[in-house]
Amino acid sequence: MASASMWVPRTKVDWFLTVLRVLALTVVTVGLLAFIAQQIDVDNPFARLVNPDATGLTGPQFRGLVISGFAQGAMYGLIALGYSMVYGVLGFINFAHGEVFMVGAMTGMITSNKLDDAGLWETNFIGSLLFIVAVSMLVCTLTAVIMERVAYRPLRKAPRLIPLITSIGISFFIQNTSVVLLGPTSKAYPDMPDWLTAKRTFLEIEGTKIMVICVAAVSMLVLWLLVERTKTGKAMRAVAEDQEIAGLMGVDVNRTIVKVFAVGGAMAGVAGILWGVLFRSVIHYTGFLPGIKAFSSAVVGGIGNLGGSMAGGLFIGLAESTGPLLILEPLGVSGVSQLRDAVAFAMLIAVLLLKPSGLFGERLSAEDRA
Amino acid sequence: MSATVLSPLLRHVSGTWRRVLRLGTLGAVGQVFISLSGMPVRLDVREIIVPILSLGYLAVLAVPIVLGVLLGRRPEHQEFLEKSPNRRDLLLGATLGGLMGGGGLSVLALLLARFDLRDPLINWSPQLLEFLSFGRGVSFGFVIWLVIGGGLGLVGGTVRLASARTQRVIMTMALTVVGAAILESLLVDLVEGVGLEALVEWLYAPRGGLTLVGAAVLAFVSGLLSLLGQGRVKNFREKIQTMEGPRQTRVNLMLIAAVGVALIVLPLLVGKLTNELLANIGLFVLLALGLNIVVGLAGILDLGYVAFFAVGSYSTAVLTAATSPRIAPEFPWFFALIIVVFIAILVGLFIGAPVIRMRGDYLAIVTLGFGEIIRLLFLSDWLSGWFGGSQGITAIDGVDVFGLLTVDGTNPRRVFYLVLFFCAIAIYISWRLERSRLGRAWMAVREDEPVAEAMGINTVNVKLMAFVVGAVLGSFGGAIFVAKVGSVFPTSFLILVSIIILVVVIFGGMGNIFGVIAGAVVLIGVLGGPKQPGLLVEFSEFKLLIYGALLVWMMLARPEGLIPSARRSRELHQEEFLQDAWLTGQIDTDDTNDLHGGSRPPGSQA
Secondary structure, X not given: OOHHHHOXXXXXXXXXXXXXXXXXXXXXXXXHHHHHHHHHOOOOHHHHHHOOOOOOOOHHHHHHHHHHHHHHHHHHHHHHHHHHHHHHHHOOOOOOHHHXXXXXXXXXXXXXXXXXXXXXXXXXXXXXXXXXXXXXXXXXXXXXXXXXXXXXXXXXXXXXXXXXXXXXXXXHHHXXXXXXXXXXXXXXXXXXXXXXXXXXXXXXXXXXXHHHHHHHHHHHHHHHHHHHHOHHHHHHHHHHHOHHHHHHXXXXXXXXXXXXXXXXXXXXXXXXXXXXXXXXXXXXXXXXHHHHHHHHHHHHOOOOOHHHHHHHHHHHHHHHHHHHHHHHOOOOOOOHHHHHHHHHHHHHHHHHHHOOOOOOOOOOOHHHHO | OHHHHHHHHHOOOOHHXXXXXXXXXXXXXXXXXXXXXXXXXXXXXXXXXXXXXXXXXHHHHHHHHHHHHHHOOOOOOHHHOOOOOOHHHHHHHHHHHHHHHHHHHHHHHHHHHHOOOOOOOOOOOHHHHHHHHXXXXXXXXXXXXXXXXXXXXXXXXXHHHOOHHHHHHHXXXXXXXXHHHHOHHHHHHHHXXXXXHHHHHHXXXXXXXXXXXXXXHHHHHHHHHHHHOOXXXXXXXXXXXXXXXXHHHHHHHHXXXXXXXXXXXXXXXXXXXXXXXXXXXXXXXXXXXXXXXXXXXXXXXXXXXXXXXXXXXXXXHHXXXXXXXXXXXXXXXXXXXXXXXXXXXXXXXXXXXXXXXXXXXHHHHHHHHHHHHHHHHHHOXXXXXXXXXXXXXXXXXXXXXXXXXXXXXXXXXXXXXXXXXXXXXXXXHHHHHHOOHHHHHHHHHXXXXXXXXXXXXXXXXXXXXXXXXXXXXXXXXXXXXXXHHOOEOXXXXXXXXXXXXXXXXXXXXXXXXXXXXXHHHHHXXXXXXXXXXXXXXXXXXXXXXXXXXXXXXXXXHOOOOOOOOHHHHHHHXXXXXXXXXXHOOOOOOOOHXXXXXXXXXXXXOO
């Protein structure tokens, strides 16, 4: 849909949508203005008018929100890469990708606890961490590849909603496999060493969050080099553009698609470990919400666009951690932290309403855009 | 992966044996997975045939049989193969496959005895070892599973190679016995209701499960019936189908009336628990019919259908309950229902309008988002003044029917009649809509939106209508749910509910009213709903796993569902359909009418 005509209402539904868009923008603007007003002066009449109990945020509070937003956003970005790549190449939403991430977090939990039992976790933390990242990447890659082979390959020619429904089934299956094999309770990672969790540097950021952001940045760089600079990456881009022609040009389409799933799975594996490091607890439905949020990130950044996915992840992460306190609290909504997830979903809906092709543009083949 | 590592080795193995190896390995992995999921041990308490077979053993014994049946299949287009496998090869393959499947358990038994992996794997337990070794030591277990696996593989292969007639008789016998065991509580209830306690005592053991004699007699009788009845059912159906218009309508009406009478009489014969089950099934039939309009007819994949259910429940609760936190008008249920329907229409429009222009897959995710948002709003402190937050609204009165009687959860029979009434309405609405101008427009949009638009259909309005009708039916479900349960909590409206209704619709057959009803009866009746138990109560831990697997399997093997809508099935199998037509020379005959109206027997693809 062309973005220019989107704003010119023609039918009743268009009118309704326009009203919705204007309403959404108004809520965000008023909320932000009220926030700014209460930051300038808590007794600001405008801020009082919107929310009589406005308290405002202190500097460190705000910084904390931004940093955790960035750390989570980096994680969402890594998961989003998998959604984005699969959508770019095969043109369907791999709903089960969030579960691959959960498998990564679970693998990390099991491995790290085993290492902790052996005493290696404390004595050689960096080595253990690298090890669990490697194991998790391996397991997630395998999961993603098996998933492709069993469920998606036979459906490559089917109408596009069919693989989506299948992926919902797989998502359900993996989630409940975790329940029946590992139990339905929430499971903890071993304690992180003190030097990592301590707040450090001039910004007073927790070391874990710095680490998460760095790991995500490195993974992203590696992935970018892979896709843009290697022959495999070229094959992936070719298959994304047109499977048949790529096949005629001598690209092994099946193998390339497997590689796409493998790379996406590996990234989800890294993200799973980052989840473990950030939240230190994992349960079978860990994958669901981050999965949806990561998909939103992929859409925000423009699906099929790898850099966009990462940026979209940061955007969603920030919006989710600061949005409730920046926009809803000044508007007088109580208990805003409960609405974090609702805000993330509202972001997805808002982006699709305002700019369905994402902030940085989609990269899809002509066929998928239809 | 493993395939690439093994491929140099496999090159020397011919196609048939490669198939045996592949399926055998898969079977072994499946067996280990089933065992470690805890299914065998947990299901061991449910007996099928009293001293010899429990549901737990059936879960693991079924794998080698299935392997045997799959491997006993003669390859397609045999005449084109260089060397087609003969009967002996196939039987040997089936045995080997079963052996590998059973071997999975043998190896697992050894590992269980040797290592302790209880830490991550909760079912790595001594009980599992005892189950696998029959309490007689590891080496016995190791050998016995190889023997059992091979033997059952051979049995499966033999059945597959037997004549079609024998196959059918054996299938009927097996299904009857297992079916009778699964339906035990229902049958016992029903038979005792009619007053035949003696039959029950003879057929079923006191602590559940068929008796040996009962099973044997059931198998014999069903086998005999299947032999005698061969072809009769089909003939009867063909006879009805070939009847001319008015007579066919009359027969159909008679059938519907018979089913209706049976449904009215049935609750009178059975007890409270069975009525509860029937009411649950009815509730899901209602919800599934609503989703069927959105997904099945209009082709809009709505993953947030639970939103309408939730809105229906909460608005009924607020309007009827005295305990509603903010406003409590305490309307009578039927009057509240009118308002609820209006609210549902508004919500349907509100959710539908923003998503209607989106690509189908984005739409799916966004509706899922709406479903979650609505639940989170009901849960939040922000609106808890209205909806009670996580405390929900409790102590809601049932439905007062003209001051004569009250329908509430304490009397499931009345609930069932209420559900039945609304199901009848929903069926009538669906049936009329499907044949209306609107219904045809929905199907046109489903098949090809741009073309439908070019034919002058206002696609936006048509799709919105689907949302609205779906929302209204969903809100009926919600209103009944409130009357039945007497309370609402946000946890009743998880996304899970949407997915389960979706599985029901897809399993039964998207776009086909009978299919959807059958899907709800089979799935909700046997496995149970998100929180409601089904006939296999022991399955409750595994039912979500099975729902997931079922959804994947249906999409891969039979996307049109159990009882497909003829039109939908042609859409999904267009290519095969055209191919078949080409092979039989229909396309060249220039008689395309025949092609589209031709009766392709359901399930004729592999």
